[in-house]
Amino acid sequence: MSNTTVSRRTLLGGLTAAGTAGLFGCSGNGSGSQPAPAPAPTGTAVVGKTNLDIYAWTNGPTIDANFRKRIELFNREHAGKFTAKINFLPYDQYWQKVQLQYAARKPFDIYYWDVQAYAHYKRNLVFNEQPVIDNTPMMDDKAYPTKLYEPWKFDEKNLFCVPENIQSMAMFYNRSHFDQAGLDYPDETWTWDKVIETAPKLQKSAGGKVTRWGLDIGALGIWWGIQALAWAAGTAFVDRPLEPTRFQMTDPKVVESMKYVQDMMWAKHIAPRPDERAGIAQNNGGFASGAYSMIADGTWNIASFQQMKDEWAMAPLPKYQGNSIAPYWLGGWVIPRQSAALTAAQTFATWSATDFQPQMAKDHDWIPLQNAARQSQDMLRGMPEGFDAAMKNLENARIGDIYTANMQQIFNEVYGTNFEQLLNNKLAPQAAAQKMQDAATKLLG
Structure with missing residues (x-):
């Protein structure tokens, strides 16, 4: 992730394996049955208190x-009728x-x-919210x-949280940098090879040191x-995102994608390496400061x-081997079975x-779930050029999460550690893939 931009999973490390075990020691109703349907609203009846405490992790001043x-x-x-108050916590403290x-x-x-809440569904700690959504x-x-919605139907039928945004x-790019270099802007026809070809033309150096990178x-x-x-x-990292039965990290096409990203920083060095990115971040740099001309984020x-002071815009993710498939995530709300303010929530x-x-x-704010709102002039007005084209990419997008009981441990201990070594050029792609394949497979059961 960019060192200076907000990430929806800033430290994807909210719960360690030990912490998750502590959570699994409790149960929503003392049984292993599927979560019960939430009681649908019934006119003026109110279940629970009317003052609602809402919790979210902090996403930076603007959000x-x-x-x-x-x-x-x-x-x-x-x-x-109801009074709500919102409480913010840092991402890692939030999940603890x-x-x-x-x-x-x-x-x-x-x-x-966020994906950690899947563990709460697995332990029957949350309601099936489909009856509420159906109203x-x-x-x-x-x-x-x-x-x-389909990936959020954990039993393949019902929604267990209430989605609200996408x-x-x-690809974000600095229009001012492209104008200065006399280059055409990225659009839906661009490939990652085109990005790699263009990045050096946007790069600036002084005294033997890069002062502006064409790509991060x-x-x-x-x-x-x-x-x-x-x-x-x-291909994909797993055979399916909901309760996968096998990992596919050693698939040659997966290994090739790892090498492609590693080469951007090391073999080609058209993007800053991790230590260089850290140095830019220490100087409050990043895409918003003009330190990079392009960034996939x-x-x-x-x-x-x-x-930003500079003019900027966006485009769909560049094509790789002829295709562009972006991840998507639904943002929304989890309501515990034991919520003290059920109707208000x-x-x-x-x-x-x-x-x-x-x-x-x-x-x-976030990107609205409702089609009319997302496609409205109010949404498009003031948004960067290319926003509408990037949103059309949602038609082919795939869920950017993997849901299985031990996935949080896999994120932290398997993916996190080995991808860090890959990006720091301390592991070859094939070796990283094999280590992740072996370790993740052991945790899958």
Whole structure:
């Protein structure tokens, strides 16, 4: 990930293996049955307290401020019925706190989703929210991209959290740098080979030191960024994202995608190496500061990039071996079975996914789930050139998470460690792939 941009999983290390074991020591209802359906709203009946405590991890000043604005609007629109307050924690502390609250049988009223919450579903700690969602327009495939819900149907039938936004990956580029170099802008026809060819033409040096890089690998330095290349080549890290039965890290096409990214920094050196990236970050550098001309990164950075002085734009992810397949993620809300403010939590989650969607578009907050809001002039107005084209890439996008009980441990101990060594040129791609294959397979069962 870029050293200076906000990442939705800033340290993908919220729960260690030991921490997860502590969580698994508790259960939602003392049984191993599937999570029960959440009680659907029934007119004016209110279950639980009316003052709602909402928890999310901090995503930086811009996004946090947008969350606070949302809470203010919710409170105004629900005055006299519900009052909400939002609480922020650093990403790693956030998941530790979620764990502790579950262990104490006093879970948060509602909290923001990330892949760690799949473990909570597995332990029957959360409701099946499908009955609640069915009382909204969210299942209308003309109004919402309902096909993108499928990976969140953990039992292949029902949603266990309430989605509200979509995030993906795109190529961001500094228009001012391209104009200065007299180069054409990236668009949907670009390939990664074209990026590698162009990057040196944007690079600047002084005194034998690079002062501006044409490219930073950005999210290609995270496992799901590299997997996007593997997808384009016709394979994947696992046989399926929901409860995979085997890892495919040693697939030659997966190994080739790892080498492709490693070569950008080492064999070709058209992108900064990890130590060089760290030095840029220490100087408050990054894409937003003009230290890089191009970066493949998450769309959640759009809000922070809006503060840039230079003109900038975006394009779909470049093609790799003839294809461009981006990862996508759904953002949304998890409501524990033991939530102390059940009706208030359900009201806030479904309001965020329905009535609030036009305002989300106006604020350029997250990218709205609702089709009309996402494609509205309010959303497009003020957004960078190329946003609409990048969003069309969602039609071919694949879920950027893997869901299995031990996946968090695999993220931390297997992917994290070995990809770091790969990117630091301390492991050859084939050796890294074999180590990950062996270690991940042992944890799969």
